[in-house]
Structure formats: C-alpha cells, structure tokens
Amino acid sequence: xxxxxxxxxxxxxxxxxxxxxxxxxxxxxxxxxxxxxxxxxxxxxxxxxxxxxxxxxxxxxxxxxxxxxxxxxxxxxxxxxxxxxxxxxxxxxxxxxxxxxxxxxxxxxxxxxxxxxxxxxxxxxxxxxxxxxxxxxxxxxxxxxxxxxxxxxxxxxxxxxxxxxxxxxxxxxxxxxxxxxxxxxxxxxxxxxxxxxxxxxxxxxxxxxxxxxxxxxxxxxxxxxxxxxxxxxxxxxxxxxxxxxxxxxxxxxxxxxxxxxxxxxxxxxxxxxxxxxxxxxxxxxxxxxxxxxxxxxxxxxxxxxxxxxxxxxxxxxxxxxxxxxxxxxxxxxxxxxxxxxxxxxxxxxxxxxxxxxxxxxxxxxxxxxxxxxxxxxxxxxxxxxxxxxxxxxxxxxxxxxxxxxxxxxxxxxxxxxxxxxxxxxxxxxxxxxxxxxxxxxxxxxxxxxxxxxxxxxxxxxxxxx
Ligand code: ATP
Numbered sequence: 508x509x510x511x512x513x514x515x516x517x518x519x520x521x522x523x524x525x526x527x528x529x530x531x532x533x534x535x536x537x538x539x540x541x542x543x544x545x546x547x548x549x550x551x552x553x554x555x556x557x558x559x560x561x562x563x564x565x566x567x568x569x570x571x572x573x574x575x576x577x578x579x580x581x582x583x584x585x586x587x588x589x590x591x592x593x594x595x596x597x598x599x600x601x602x603x604x605x606x607x608x609x610x611x612x613x614x615x616x617x618x619x620x621x622x623x624x625x626x627x628x629x630x631x632x633x634x635x636x637x638x639x640x641x642x643x644x645x646x647x648x649x650x651x652x653x654x655x656x657x658x659x660x661x662x663x664x665x666x667x668x669x670x671x672x673x674x675x676x677x678x679x680x681x682x683x684x685x686x687x688x689x690x691x692x693x694x695x696x697x698x699x700x701x702x703x704x705x706x707x708x709x710x711x712x713x714x715x716x717x718x719x720x721x722x723x724x725x726x727x728x729x730x731x732x733x734x735x736x737x738x739x740x741x742x743x744x745x746x747x748x749x750x751x752x753x754x755x756x757x758x759x760x761x762x763x764x765x766x767x768x769x770x771x772x773x774x775x776x777x778x779x780x781x782x783x784x785x786x787x788x789x790x791x792x793x794x795x796x797x798x799x800x801x802x803x804x805x806x807x808x809x810x811x812x813x814x815x816x817x818x819x820x821x822x823x824x825x826x827x828x829x830x831x832x833x834x835x836x837x838x839x840x841x842x843x844x845x846x847x848x849x850x851x852x853x854x855x856x857x858x859x860x861x862x863x864x865x866x867x868x869x870x871x872x873x874x875x876x877x878x879x880x881x882x883x884x885x886x887x888x889x890x891x892x893x894x895x896x897x898x899x900x901x902x903x904x905x906x907x908x909x910x911x912x913x914x915x916x917x918x919x920x921x922x923x924x925x926x927x928x929x930x931x932x933x934x935x936x937x938x939x940x941x942x943x944x945x946x947x948x949x950x951x952x953x954x955x956x957x958x959x960x961x962x963x964x965x966x967x968x969x970x971x972x
Pocket of ligand 1: 799844
C-alpha cells in the first residue's frame with residue numbers, strides 16, 4: 508500500500524536535482540563553469556516540452572477553424588522594436604546591493620513586501636517609491652538593507668547581424684523580445700494568403716530573448732526562452748466578447764492538459780498600460796508560490812496602430828459585408844514553454860511511502876509523459892533480452908515513446924521509471940516463453956496484469972487514452 512507525503516519544503520531543489528540527474532533539464536555550458544539564466548533540455552525534457560507544445564498547437568490551431576499557425580524569424584527589422592515600444596520602454600529597474608553586490612529587480616523587492624511598482628513608472632518615480640520603503644526591504648542574498656538607486660535597464664538583446672561596418676552597437680539588430688511582433692507584422696500577409704476573415708487568430712511557438720536582470724527560479728525566468736503565443740484579431744465592438752471566450756478557452760486548456768485546478772488562479776491587473784482594455788494572468792502555484800504562467804490580455808488596436816505609423820503601411824481591415832474599414836483590435840494569449848514545463852513537473856512530483864520505502868513518482872498526465880512505456884526483461888540473458896528487444900521495437904513502431912532497461916533488479920527499474928513518470932512498464936519473464944504473455948505494471952496504482960503479447964499494443968493504447 509502507498510501513503511502520500513505532502514509536498515516537501517525543499518520541493519524546488521528536489522525538482523531541479525531530479526531534472527539534472529534524469530536528463531530533463533541541464534544548466535547551460537556546465538563544462539565551462541556554467542552560463543547564467545540559460546538551460547538545455549535533455550533527452551526527457553525535450554520529449555516533455557514537445558508534448559506540451561503539441562498539446563498547445565492542437566488546442567489553438569488544429570482543433571480550430573479560426574486560428575492559423577506561423578513561424579516568423581527571430582530577427583526582424585529593428586524598426587519593429589521601435590514601433591512596439593521596446594527600444595524606448597522595455598526596461599526593468601535594477602539596483603545593486605551595496606553589501607554583497609547582487610543585482611536585483613526593484614519591482615520584485617517591493618513586491619516581496621506587498622508594494623506594487625507600476626510598469627509605466629519613470630526611473631525617478633521608482634526611486635521615490637523605493638526610498639519610501641527602503642527600510643523594509645532586505646537583500647534576498649545577504650539579508651542586508653543597503654542599496655544603490657534604481658536604474659532602468661533595457662531588456663532587449665542586441666546583435667550585429669548583417670552589420671559589417673563595426674559600429675553595430677549604434678545600430679543594433681535585436682533578437683526578438685517576444686514572438687507576437689512577428690505575428691502583427693504578418694497580419695496583412697496572412698489575411699491575403701488565407702482569406703481568413705475577422706475574427707481570426709494567428710498562433711506561433713518560438714524562442715524569445717530578454718536580458719533579465721535577476722534570472723532566478725530555474726526555467727521560470729531565463730534569458731533565452733520559448734513562448735507559445737496566439738494573437739486574435741477582432742472587430743472593435745467584439746473585443747471584449749471574444750476576450751471572455753479566450754479566457755474561458757485558456758482556463759479549460761490547463762484542465763485538459765491535466766493541471767490541478769486548485770493550483771491555478773486568475774490575477775487581474777489593476778494598473779493597465781494606457782492602451783489595454785483588460786488584462787488577466789493565469790497564475791500557477793509554483794514551489795515558490797502563485798506566479799504568472801500566462802498572460803491573457805485585451806490590447807485594443809495599439810499594436811496595429813503602431814505598426815501602421817512606423818511602417819507607413821495601411822493595416823486597415825475591410826469588413827466584407829458592411830464595407831466598413833477599421834484597425835482590428837487584438838486579444839492575446841501568451842505563455843512560456845519553460846514555465847509550463849515547471850508547472851507540469853510541480854503538479855506531477857509526488858513522494859510516497861510504499862512498503863516502508865520512499866517512492867518518488869512523477870504523475871504526469873499520460874499525454875505529456877516523455878516515455879509512455881518501458882520494456883523490462885526479468886533477466887538480461889539472451890533468452891529474454893532478444894524477445895524483449897523485439898517487443899520494444901514493435902511498440903516504437905506503433906509510435907509509442909519507449910525505454911528499454913535490463914540492468915539491476917526489477918524493483919529498482921520500476922522506481923527509475925516512476926521517477927521519470929513512465930505510465931506503464933511491461934515485464935518479459937520466463938513464463939513469457941511458454942505462454943506468450945507479459946505483465947503490464949501501472950505507475951500510479953502499481954497494479955500488475957498479465958496480457959497476451961499479441962494484444963499488448965492495443966492494451967497500452969487503450970490505457971493511454
Ligand atoms: P514577468 O512579469 O514574470 O516578467 P512578463 O509579464 O514580462 O512576465 P510577458 O511579457 O507577458 O511576461 O510574456 C508572456 C509569457 O512569456 C509569460 O507569461 C511567461 O510564461 C513567459 N515569459 C516571459 N518572460 C520569461 C522569461 N524570462 N523566462 C521564461 N518565460 C518567460
């Protein structure tokens with residue numbers, strides 16, 4: 508029998524360590540001493556992230572008639588980032604702890620003591636607020652309270668792409684700070700190429716880059732990350748109607764991918780940027796508390812207005828029925844792959860006591876599990892390993908992600924599969940040679956049933972549904 512242990516206090520450390528040990532997520536450039544705020548996805552991590560991206564793409568594109576996909580380039584004309592406001596205003600307030608020299612985000616330090624610093628605040632305004640609360644703020648690294656003044660630091664990452672003259676720092680090309688700008692600038696192309704009519708959406712998954720000042724909390728905040736974004740173009744008077752539908756769809760998506768509803772909540776933005784109609788975040792209960800997983804925002808016609816102004820191109824939409832011309836309003840859904848991976852890992856991580864022994868299980872929803880089935884011969888003698896390997900290959904060819912493992916005791920091998928969240932283990936034993944049957948062992952209940960090899964694929968597929 509198993510007995511569940513409540514979430515351990517050091518849950519984050521346990522997840523980070525499991526991720527590295529078992530090949531989900533590695534810190535970048537380890538053999539060179541590491542490279543801050545960048546992570547590499549290992550063999551299991553890439554499968555998990557791919558399964559998450561596939562679930563998102565299905566929900567947002569494949570299962571809908573009104574949304575199409577896009578894969579725009581990471582690089583764009585630098586004018587895009589001037590139009591979007593990122594060159595002028597995409598910055599975070601940075602202060603240095605004078606005692607330990609840690610660089611810290613002032614809005615986060617204030618947030619920790621329950622004070623909200625508005626995104627729109629100027630450097631002076633932030634400093635005024637910071638000074639007023641300085642005595643209550645302590646450095647999370649050294650615990651002292653001795654800070655420099657805040658300075659706004661632009662988050663865009665610059666490059667010298669295509670610039671051979673050597674003065675690229677004066678005229679940089681930016682790595683995109685978000686994927687949605689690629690969607691806005693392709694609005695006329697998609698409209699012409701697909702004959703889609705408003706309301707419709709464009710979705711894309713891709714890398715984004717930000718010079719994050721304090722990149723803490725594992726893959727929650729990294730300098731290179733992947734976003735899944737969908738921008739939906741609506742008639743001005745339909746923006747809020749469509750916004751409510753999008754909010755409902757995005758909540759349902761998280762339930763459908765299997766996150767526990769009690770770990771999700773809505774957070775309404777109180778201080779909206781001037782163009783926004785309404786903004787909510789979906790927050791997830793990460794090991795360090797409820798934090799933003801996704802933004803669902805109603806942005807008015809700001810984005811297309813800006814790109815019309817800066818490009819000089821008319822981005823008006825003509826209603827095919829009424830002939831009315833207008834700039835579509837945009838509602839968006841924007842979520843990070845890394846943050847979803849961390850949410851799924853947090854939701855899945857379970858410690859139990861089974862027969863007086865601790866057991867760590869990642870209870871991944873089946874469709875997200877990186878490995879679906881493990882084939883384990885009871886002995887590595889050829890007598891069993893040859894048919895077991897053949898069986899593993901048959902399962903692979905049925906498009907199941909398979910692990911084959913013949914080392915150590917069967918108990919240890921079950922635990923290894925539990926720890927990476929494999930839903931089913933198939934054991935090939937000496938009886939198999941007589942009765943052509945194998946044992947399926949269930950990750951969650953640990954129950955075992957004997958099934959004929961001839962129907963194994965069907966049995967596994969049926970259980971995975
Ligand atoms: P935060 O307030 O946490 O910095 P944000 O409001 O700047 O996030 P958005 O610009 O709205 O984030 O980006 C949309 C989504 O992209 C976020 O909800 C998050 O899932 C993801 N994201 C943003 N920045 C990062 C990052 N540095 N690392 C990982 N994911 C990120």
